Amino acid sequence: MSSSNEALQYWLSLDFYKATRDEASSFSEEDIAQHLNPEKRLVFGTAGLRSRMGAGFDRMNCLTVMQASQGLCRYLEGQFGKEALAERGVVFGFDGRYNSKRFAHVAAAVFLSQGAKVYLYDKATTCTPFNPYLVKKNNCCAGAQVTASHNPKMDNGYKVYAANGAQIIPPMDSDISASIAKNLVPWKEALELLDVDGECYLKDTSKIIDPYDDVLATYLDQMYHELCRFPEENKKSTLKFAYTAMHGVGLPFTTGLLKRFNIPDECVKVFEPQAHPDPEFPTVPFPNPEEKGALNLCLAFAKENDCDYVIANDPDSDRFTACEKQKNGEWHQFSGDEIGTIFGDFSILMALRRGVPAEKCLVLNSTVSSKMLAAVAKHYGCQYTDTLTGFKWLANTSLKLTKENPELVHCLAYEEAIGYALTMAVPDKDGVTAASVWAEMANYWRREKGITLCERLEELRQTVGYFANNNGYFLCYDPKVMKQIFDSFRNNGAYAKSLGSSTIAGIRD
Structure with missing residues (x-):
């Protein structure tokens, strides 16, 4: 854009929600340069969208949600056809954050305007696992959950699930992103379904299917x-x-x-x-x-x-963590890897108990998670695999392996960031099931051996070895800086050949 005024007018020509139109109209020159530059548009990736809420192409708002939904809609039409979208449908849900319900209604309006069947959890907020669960159960074409999980309160997100119920993986993300770029102008048919002069909710919800109770x-x-x-x-x-x-x-x-x-x-x-x-x-x-x-x-x-015990979910209930009271009255908060190891042990034991051969039991975790799970699997004679970071890889890998070998039984997939999948009926992390299995498991070990879960973990360490981890993170909100950091890690594509005196045998990226 050649001027701040042109950038503002371009934004106002697209934005249809009064609150963000008013916000943009009050922007300073610096704000306009930062937020109303189309070249800084939110990048759609394998996690969908996630950003701070507010006016601007780089933020979560009604316009960017509509643009993402229009791109997703056209992509799905290309993949499945309009008839399949009308028959199989798409799933939308939302958490309890500011604007979440509004964004879900905007997304639903886009698909309704094109004749798609729309499942929208509208009765109440829902846990994120309900979205992939319904996508898989009803053989839907896709799903999208409006949530920013455990991010700060200013953030929101748009998390997309593929037809198999798992989070999308490349090249689907880049294909959807390209489709979004071709569908940036709000569709008139979608706008007509929304109360754009009010709160931007659907005027008529009779055309959606609310699956909440079922x-x-x-x-x-x-x-x-x-x-x-x-x-x-x-x-x-x-x-x-x-x-x-x-x-x-x-x-x-x-x-x-x-x-x-x-x-x-x-x-x-x-x-x-x-x-x-x-x-x-x-x-x-x-x-x-x-x-x-x-x-x-x-x-x-x-x-x-x-x-x-203390048992806890994050705000959208796809993650789980726990603490245990010790004999001295102090409390131990389990790490994600400790929980994953205890779950893996118990899930394998329960599969063996119901007659599943050890070699048919499958456990998975991500490459940044502890290899203690691999040692536990080896101890029992089970199959283990690790994947790149992210539940999109864990779920898709488990679905692929169990499809190739129907006798294979998924016992657990986990990543150290307190995400656990104990069944592929939900092909994503599920903190709801994790909480109940944790409670049953704690009672099981107390009943069977008179021990706590910390004590069971120590038994496993005595059996398969001690595994140390030291995890941390840094906050970065600028995608450009993030790219520079990872380019540096990758040595701009010329991966390192050695580390000290050791030759690097392989790199996984």
Whole structure:
């Protein structure tokens, strides 16, 4: 754009939501250069979109969501045809963040305007796992969940699932991105379905299918039948669990499945100050249960209620973490790798218990996760594989391997960032199932051997060896800087040949 005024006018010619039009109109010259430059448009990747909310091509707003949805719609039409979209449909859901419902309605309007069948969880906020679950269960063409998971409150996102229910992988992301670039002008037919002079919700929701009640019932039932091994024994639980939803959506789903697993109500203590969706996340500076201090309030609540464990979801309930009270009264917060190892051990044992041959049991984790899972798998004689970072690779790899060999049984996929998939009925991480299996597993080891989960982990270490990890991260919000960092890691494509005196045998990127 040759001038700030031209850039502003171009934005205003596209944006149809009053709040962001007003925001853009108040921008300074610097703001216009930063946010209204079309060349700085949000990049659509394998994680879809994720950014701060607000006016601008580089932010999450009604316009960028509509553009992404239009590109996705045209891409899916090219892949499946309009008839398949009308018959099989697409799935949309949203979390409890600011604008999430609005963005989901905008996305739904795009697909409705083209005659597609639209499943929109509109009755209430939903956990992210409900999206891939329904995509796979109903053989839909795709799904998109409006969520920023455990990001800060200013952020939101648009997470896309492929027809197999797993997150998209290359080249699908770049193909959708190219389709978005060809569909930047809002479609008149979609705008006509939205209350663009008001809150930008659908004027008429009679054309959507709201699957909330049906999916809640079928999900709880299916997860119970696939994963609950000791329904009668669970009724006699002697352990107490303090639960936090971290100001997110998890409460009805996680407590609902715990109840379905027959964990007594009196054994589940809900931490009410964090139990319900709140886009402000008022009690935590960063709503990620991995963060140091994020569980402090729930830990204090657990102590007051004499609980044995704290179990926690992140705000969209696709992740899970836990703490255990030690004999000295102190609390141990498990790392993602520790949880993954304990889950892997238990899942393999349960598969063997029901007659699955060891060599038919499959466990997976990402390459940045601990190799203790590989050692556990070797100990039992099971199959193990690792993948590149991200659940998109874990889920797609498991689906591929079990399709090639139908006798292969998925036991666990996990990544160290507290994501766990205990069944491929949800081809993504699922913190809801993780919480219930954790509760059953803790009771199992207490009942069978009189030990805690920390003690079971120590038994595994004595058996397969000790594995150390030291994980950390850096925050970077500028895509250009991020690219420069990774280009530097890659030595601009000329990968390093040696490390000190050692020759590098191979590189995985």
